[in-house]
Amino acid sequence: MAKKTPETEIKQKIYLSARKLFVEKGYHQTSIPDIVKDAGVSIGAIYHHFSSKEELARVIHEDAVESFLSRYQLQVEAKATAKEKIRGFVEMMFNWADEDLITVNYLLHARPKEILDCNFTICTAEGLEAVKKIVEFGQKEGTFKDADQILLAAFISGPVMRLIELKTDGIITQPLSSIIDTTAQLIFDALKK
Amino acid sequence: MAKKTPETEIKQKIYLSARKLFVEKGYHQTSIPDIVKDAGVSIGAIYHHFSSKEELARVIHEDAVESFLSRYQLQVEAKATAKEKIRGFVEMMFNWADEDLITVNYLLHARPKEILDCNFTICTAEGLEAVKKIVEFGQKEGTFKDADQILLAAFISGPVMRLIELKTDGIITQPLSSIIDTTAQLIFDALKK
Amino acid sequence: MAKKTPETEIKQKIYLSARKLFVEKGYHQTSIPDIVKDAGVSIGAIYHHFSSKEELARVIHEDAVESFLSRYQLQVEAKATAKEKIRGFVEMMFNWADEDLITVNYLLHARPKEILDCNFTICTAEGLEAVKKIVEFGQKEGTFKDADQILLAAFISGPVMRLIELKTDGIITQPLSSIIDTTAQLIFDALKK
Amino acid sequence: MAKKTPETEIKQKIYLSARKLFVEKGYHQTSIPDIVKDAGVSIGAIYHHFSSKEELARVIHEDAVESFLSRYQLQVEAKATAKEKIRGFVEMMFNWADEDLITVNYLLHARPKEILDCNFTICTAEGLEAVKKIVEFGQKEGTFKDADQILLAAFISGPVMRLIELKTDGIITQPLSSIIDTTAQLIFDALKK
DNA sequence: GATGAATGAGATTTCATTCAT
DNA sequence: GATGAATGAAATCTCATTCAT
Incomplete structure (x- = not known):
């Protein structure tokens, strides 16, 4: 079975918020601050877990x-x-x-x-x-x-x-x-x- | 018959470039400078003929x-x-x-x-x-x-x-x-x- | 004789402020907002006249x-x-x-x-x-x-x-x-x- | 004779990597992650041995x-x-x-x-x-x-x-x-x- | 002692839009 | 009509530092 979600709770929250927002508003209309607000995490946490916004999209897609x-x-x-x-x-x-x-x-x-x-x-x-x-x-x-x-x-x-x-x-x-x-x-x- | 294209030559160029770029790269990834370059017109010309980028998209769509x-x-x-x-x-x-x-x-x-x-x-x-x-x-x-x-x-x-x-x-x-x-x-x- | 200074007044102000700050504080310690404050211009004006902070430094150097x-x-x-x-x-x-x-x-x-x-x-x-x-x-x-x-x-x-x-x-x-x-x-x- | 190097092995590694990088790339262009990579130590280790990046530079300089x-x-x-x-x-x-x-x-x-x-x-x-x-x-x-x-x-x-x-x-x-x-x-x- | 996840201020840069010429 | 210099909000990303484990 495919491993569908990342490990830590915070990484998970980022992942889910990002995916939701990417679908709702589109990749380019979803800003990092949007994800920060939705997931309730810090900017730094996002960049700690994913090297870039693009990587985040790629992981979700894969x-x-x-x-x-x-x-x-x-x-x-x-x-x-x-x-x-x-x-x-x-x-x-x-x-x-x-x-x-x-x-x-x-x-x-x-x-x-x-x-x-x-x-x-x-x-x-x-x-x-x-x-x-x-x-x-x-x-x-x-x-x-x-x-x-x-x-x-x-x-x-x-x-x-x-x-x-x-x-x-x-x-x-x-x-x-x-x-x-x-x-x-x-x-x-x-x-x- | 539908009026498909705007009146002046410059307006026409803007219209066609914008539509092409919107399709090729997407609305949000197409910047006004992109249209300026592709159409070979000035920023001012775009805002003279269309009140905003959004209006340009709307006209094309309509x-x-x-x-x-x-x-x-x-x-x-x-x-x-x-x-x-x-x-x-x-x-x-x-x-x-x-x-x-x-x-x-x-x-x-x-x-x-x-x-x-x-x-x-x-x-x-x-x-x-x-x-x-x-x-x-x-x-x-x-x-x-x-x-x-x-x-x-x-x-x-x-x-x-x-x-x-x-x-x-x-x-x-x-x-x-x-x-x-x-x-x-x-x-x-x-x-x- | 070498043309030493750029054309417009604003470009000139940016150029002089940047050069002064680069010397005083170093290139990397001089931020764009620093130049904005010192030259009394907008961020946009800087990027209108110079494609990047690096280009600004290069022009000054040349x-x-x-x-x-x-x-x-x-x-x-x-x-x-x-x-x-x-x-x-x-x-x-x-x-x-x-x-x-x-x-x-x-x-x-x-x-x-x-x-x-x-x-x-x-x-x-x-x-x-x-x-x-x-x-x-x-x-x-x-x-x-x-x-x-x-x-x-x-x-x-x-x-x-x-x-x-x-x-x-x-x-x-x-x-x-x-x-x-x-x-x-x-x-x-x-x-x- | 001057005490030139710190006490523990890890502190030593941090010290040497930092000094090398400060010289090679400059103090401000050397980030803590750079030192982490070069020295092969953790962020925490650096802050355990030196109270700040500045202190690290000061010790090296002294x-x-x-x-x-x-x-x-x-x-x-x-x-x-x-x-x-x-x-x-x-x-x-x-x-x-x-x-x-x-x-x-x-x-x-x-x-x-x-x-x-x-x-x-x-x-x-x-x-x-x-x-x-x-x-x-x-x-x-x-x-x-x-x-x-x-x-x-x-x-x-x-x-x-x-x-x-x-x-x-x-x-x-x-x-x-x-x-x-x-x-x-x-x-x-x-x-x- | 040692780790590294988390933070958030601040950096550079882009871009839609305005307006004097 | 047409131009493009100027604006500044907002985007992505970096980084020194803290702190729970």
């Missing part, structure tokens, strides 16, 4: 990615059929969003190209790969259409991300878990031969 | 929205069936993205809650309304599933936005116009009864 | 070097004999120190290796070269001892720098101009065959 | 002064003639610089007025006194010129300091001990009647 990948392995790769994998992916993302919307939004919206050196989001690179693997599997299995893989992948990640956004914006009010089945079914309808 | 709505009227509302409306929406967005990726990205990614007082994106509010109207139409027509409208709407905007993102990130290299038909068909497959 | 070299040409190189050159050097440095002790101290004590990229002081590199040229000339002329040139050069720059230091520290109270002749004579006594 | 004075007594005051005293002074300083350039530079360049409350350097106050005593002696003896004592003193300390500087800067590469005789002779030539 943890989120790690968490994504470990959840993916358990709840998607383990599944036997393409249909189950899609269901697993939707379930995993929606449950995660219900229980920790902040982290999921960090993963979806951190624009790492601008903030970080690394380059992961579910939106790009490895994030995309995970989804593409489902598509590949479904095509080999003979269940999915033979269209371009990236296009098909966009029908998995696109609606899922969109629905999480709508939940975040308060337009969807019910728990996302209540729409897992319908969402998975619609994705499957789009992709199946 | 133009994009206006453009979206007028394109929507012409290319979506005019269509007679739900299937044609979906095709029309995809065609409109993809062609627009091919011809002016900057504006489209501005529309998709400007987070108006944070930057602006107004409240529009295709991602939210009125943007969502447009897409929801297609869903409503399709349900009345008896073509679409009876699921929650917001959920169905996410299967229109989600993949479209995702594919434009992938084009922007360079992961899709072909013109989006070449995948209009397949995309529209997949959306339809997801939504149809 | 001006001092330029001034040194032009004075050297006029008052030392122009002289016909080694004895006159020594007299000219002492006269030039002492008169300069009497009239502008701040600049001369900046030249003598700025440690450019630490503060600046460039590498000039009368204490090192080109500064040393100037003095070594006098020694070379005196040796060719047959007036000076045949000892190592650097060692002989130290008998020109060493006492001159030392006396300026003592003047700066208030240990010497009379104008340095009043000891030009004796100083020059003693240097000559040390170097002559 | 040791250097004490060392200077005891060397001076043994190698200069003990000498019988002015000529021998000069030779003794040059020999003492150059040998010392050859064997411990760091301490000697600390003595020459620490600007105690700015850093410390105390007030000694060879460059000023008591440092100057030592050299002035040689001059006084030489004048009483009838060997030296009757010029101002401070001026004559500058011909002892000036070249000696200058040559140590040139050694420090790497412009002189041979050991200073190899130029003791010539240097002493040149000083004597300058001062003698």
Whole structure:
């Protein structure tokens, strides 16, 4: 299981406040004094635990990615059929969003190209790969259409991300878990031969 | 037809540079000096034509929205069936993205809650309304599933936005116009009864 | 003649305050707010005219070097004999120190290796070269001892720098101009065959 | 003999690292974390042994002064003639610089007025006194010129300091001990009647 | 004795904005 | 209309020092 949170209590407080504020206001609109106020720690404590504001963002991001990948392995790769994998992916993302919307939004919206050196989001690179693997599997299995893989992948990640956004914006009010089945079914309808 | 560009040549240069930089680097990471350099105008000129940086962003955004709505009227509302409306929406967005990726990205990614007082994106509010109207139409027509409208709407905007993102990130290299038909068909497959 | 001072009045004030404070308190102990207070300008004005604190120091230093070299040409190189050159050097440095002790101290004590990229002081590199040229000339002329040139050069720059230091520290109270002749004579006594 | 080094091993390490760094980078550019890294000790250890960074600098400086004075007594005051005293002074300083350039530079360049409350350097106050005593002696003896004592003193300390500087800067590469005789002779030539 | 987490004042620098020319 | 010098609040980060363990 991914180690998701840092060691000491203060480091923890910094980490959580920063992540919350980064998601709420954006990385660049969150100032160090903002974090100081929210976490109730001193400036010095922040710089004692993280070498820079950027490093703080990077650590948060890496943890989120790690968490994504470990959840993916358990709840998607383990599944036997393409249909189950899609269901697993939707379930995993929606449950995660219900229980920790902040982290999921960090993963979806951190624009790492601008903030970080690394380059992961579910939106790009490895994030995309995970989804593409489902598509590949479904095509080999003979269940999915033979269209371009990236296009098909966009029908998995696109609606899922969109629905999480709508939940975040308060337009969807019910728990996302209540729409897992319908969402998975619609994705499957789009992709199946 | 939407008035898309300001009157004088200098105002125009400011407008275009600002929009480009806002998309490339984000609103908050784009400084007035950045715009000065890119547009080759003076600070004074910017403040002569726009009362503030925020107003500049708002004008750009409103133009994009206006453009979206007028394109929507012409290319979506005019269509007679739900299937044609979906095709029309995809065609409109993809062609627009091919011809002016900057504006489209501005529309998709400007987070108006944070930057602006107004409240529009295709991602939210009125943007969502447009897409929801297609869903409503399709349900009345008896073509679409009876699921929650917001959920169905996410299967229109989600993949479209995702594919434009992938084009922007360079992961899709072909013109989006070449995948209009397949995309529209997949959306339809997801939504149809 | 060397252009010694910048153009606008405010730039001038910044320049003079900075140079004075750098000499009085040292580069690193002089803060931007110190300069702001002393010059009676805003922080912004400083950064409008100089790209950084370091650049400010560099400009001041370069001006001092330029001034040194032009004075050297006029008052030392122009002289016909080694004895006159020594007299000219002492006269030039002492008169300069009497009239502008701040600049001369900046030249003598700025440690450019630490503060600046460039590498000039009368204490090192080109500064040393100037003095070594006098020694070379005196040796060719047959007036000076045949000892190592650097060692002989130290008998020109060493006492001159030392006396300026003592003047700066208030240990010497009379104008340095009043000891030009004796100083020059003693240097000559040390170097002559 | 001067007590030059503190008691415990850790205190010793702090002392030596601090002195080295103060000389290399200057007092104000040397941070406590710098010393921590270089000495391999903890912050707490530094504050256990020295009450403040300033006190650390003062102790180092006082040791250097004490060392200077005891060397001076043994190698200069003990000498019988002015000529021998000069030779003794040059020999003492150059040998010392050859064997411990760091301490000697600390003595020459620490600007105690700015850093410390105390007030000694060879460059000023008591440092100057030592050299002035040689001059006084030489004048009483009838060997030296009757010029101002401070001026004559500058011909002892000036070249000696200058040559140590040139050694420090790497412009002189041979050991200073190899130029003791010539240097002493040149000083004597300058001062003698 | 020794440690290093925590503090917060203060450093340099950026930047939206104003206004005299 | 156009310019850019000037402003100063606010940002990120450093660092001497304290103190609980």
